[in-house]
Amino acid sequence: MNQxxxxxxxxxxxxxxxxxxxxxxxxxxxxxxxxxxxxxxxxIAKGMSPPASAAKEAWEEAGIIGQVDVNPVGSYRYRKRGKIYQVQMYLLLVEVLTEDYPEAGQRQREWLDVNIAIQMVKQNSLKKILHEFLQLKSNSCLPFVNTQSSL
Structure with missing residues (x-):
């Protein structure tokens, strides 16, 4: 039996x-x-915690730096080239947005209202996490930290 x-x-x-x-x-x-x-x-980079590794990916892929909340907000799975990936998600309040970062020439990036962002992503489980994030932030008594308009 070969399983x-x-x-x-x-x-x-x-x-x-x-x-x-x-x-x-x-x-x-x-x-x-x-x-x-x-x-x-x-x-997840060897020797790094999942939140620290996520911050590293955010810098490399999007040119952003900020505070990563160490408490996960959810996870989702996806399949790519026959492999299954489990992604643990964290919130990152963006403090710095740079133009020069490792994957700048390989990707586009865009700030979107969270409701539009939910519509733009294809992964249903990621849509659900974004929707839960919206509910959490909308119902939160905690004040948001406003970022600079130049971001």
Whole structure:
């Protein structure tokens, strides 16, 4: 009896957000082939915690720096080239947006109202996490930290 056991590859990613004029905005990036809008994510770097690795991916893929909340907000799975990936998601309040970053020439990025961002991503489980983020932030008694309008 030869049964193939699927390995699940662990990744971490961020939901990069800011508040502009009391509206929550999410920064989406394109996949390298520019076919889909996604969030920064990637494999967990050796010797790094999942939140720290997610912050590293955010810098490399989107040119953003900010505070990563170490409490995960959810996870989702996806399949790519026959492999299964499990992505643990964290919130990242964007403090710095740079023009010069490792994957600047390979991806587009765009700030979007969170409701539009939910419509733009294709992954249903990621849509659900973004929707839960919107509910959490809309119902939160905690004040948002407003970021500079230049972001």
């Amino acid at each position: 193939k056991i699927s390995k699940i590859f662990k990744q971490s990613g961020v939901i990069p957000y800011r508040v502009q004029n009391d509206n929550i905005e999410i920064l989406l990036i394109t996949t390298r082939d520019c076919n889909n809008w996604v969030i920064p994510k990637g494999g």
